Amino acid sequence: GAGVSQSPRYKVAKRGQDVALRCDPISGHVSLFWYQQALGQGPEFLTYFQNEAQLDKSGLPSDRFFAERPEGSVSTLKIQRTQQEDSAVYLCASSLNYPGGQPQHFGDGTRLSIL
Amino acid sequence: AQSVTQLGSHVSVSEGALVLLRCNYSSSVPPYLFWYVQYPNQGLQLLLKYTTGATLVKGINGFEAEFKKSETSFHLTKPSAHMSDAAEYFCAVTQTTSGTYKYIFGTGTRLKVLA
Numbered sequence: 487g488a489g490v491s492q493s494p495r496y497k498v499a500k501r502g503q504d505v506a507l508r509c510d511p512i513s514g515h516v517s518l519f520w521y522q523q524a525l526g527q528g529p530e531f532l533t534y535f536q537n538e539a540q541l542d543k544s545g546l547p548s549d550r551f552f553a554e555r556p557e558g559s560v561s562t563l564k565i566q567r568t569q570q571e572d573s574a575v576y577l578c579a580s581s582l583n584y585p586g587g588q589p590q591h592f593g594d595g596t597r598l599s600i601l
Numbered sequence: 602a603q604s605v606t607q608l609g610s611h612v613s614v615s616e617g618a619l620v621l622l623r624c625n626y627s628s629s630v631p632p633y634l635f636w637y638v639q640y641p642n643q644g645l646q647l648l649l650k651y652t653t654g655a656t657l658v659k660g661i662n663g664f665e666a667e668f669k670k671s672e673t674s675f676h677l678t679k680p681s682a683h684m685s686d687a688a689e690y691f692c693a694v695t696q697t698t699s700g701t702y703k704y705i706f707g708t709g710t711r712l713k714v715l716a
Contacts, residue, residue, distance in 0.1 A: 490644070519703065528691050528706035529645070542703060577644055587633045587652035587695070590704065592644030 488512070490593035492578050498599045499568050507563045507596045511580030519590060520553055520563050521577040529577055535561060565598075573600045603628045603696040607707035615715045620664075620679040622710045624692030627673060633695040634675045635704070636666055638688050645691060651675060662686070687714045 491510040499505050511518050517536055521529035522545075531545040537558035546553070550568075555561040565572055575597050579590035608623040626632055633652050637645040649660025656668040666677045675692060692707040 526709075528693075528708050529704075531703045531705070534703055545703075579645075587650070589635065589647045589650055590645075592637075592646070594642070594644045597642075 490578055490580055490591050492576075492593035492596050494596060495594065496597050496599075498601065500601050501568060501570060503568055504564065504566045505568055505598065507565075507576050507578075507598070509561045509563070509578030509580075509593060511559065511561070511578070512591055513559075514582070515580035515591070516558075516583045517581045517588070517590075518555060518561050519579045519581075520561070521579065522547075523575040523577055523595070525574075532563070532576075568598075568600045570600050573598055603632060603694045603705050605692050605694050605705055605707040607690075607692055607710050609710055610708065611711050611713065613713040613715060614682045616684055617681050620677070620682045620686065620712065622677040622690050622692075622712065624666075624675045624677065624707060625673055626675060626692075626694045628694060634666075634668060635693045635695075636660065636664070636675075636677050637691045637693060637706075639691065639709075640688050648677070648690075682712075682714045684714050684716065687712055 493508045520532040523529045533553045534542040535555045550566045552564045575595040577595045579592045581588040581590045604627045606625045635650045636648040639645045649658045651658050651668045659665045664679045689709045689711050691709050693704045
């Protein structure tokens, strides 16, 4: 498709389980971002990739969160030993290239619920 | 560090009335500014952006915003509201740190359009 694709759309996990969220950016887009959006809040930055390089991971809440983009296209956000406070919508966005004036194109997100 | 403040978490207007959503930013350098719209269970869609040049920016769906450096504002307006404009609106500014960049989002304004 032409847009950013995220899967799964919905994920329910028990506390303590590991989860993996996938993002397929727009073909050719160099930059890829992950955001966490809590209910009623704006997206909060998690991490940023330029091609396969993770240039900024300052927003990852803890070492339970890990993101990768090994071939510079598809990215996976992994959360280990999930906790209830991890429940949120996780948004992926991509942009054509650097620098900061580029608009970001967002996927529809993955809604994660931790029971 | 850059930040964004959106005044009014909820705004209600009558159909056909003026829409005004407020956004103020703080930045020590000329910013890139964006407005995004989010419909339920969807990702964010770009409405308009300001990078350089003309301070009055026109976007999609009849929205426009004016960059006012002296007031550090980037308010979003639309002359006549439609029912389909009911959604959540986010203002964002890009932050550049050590050669990388990320978006800083406001907390959002939910627009309700009354028939």
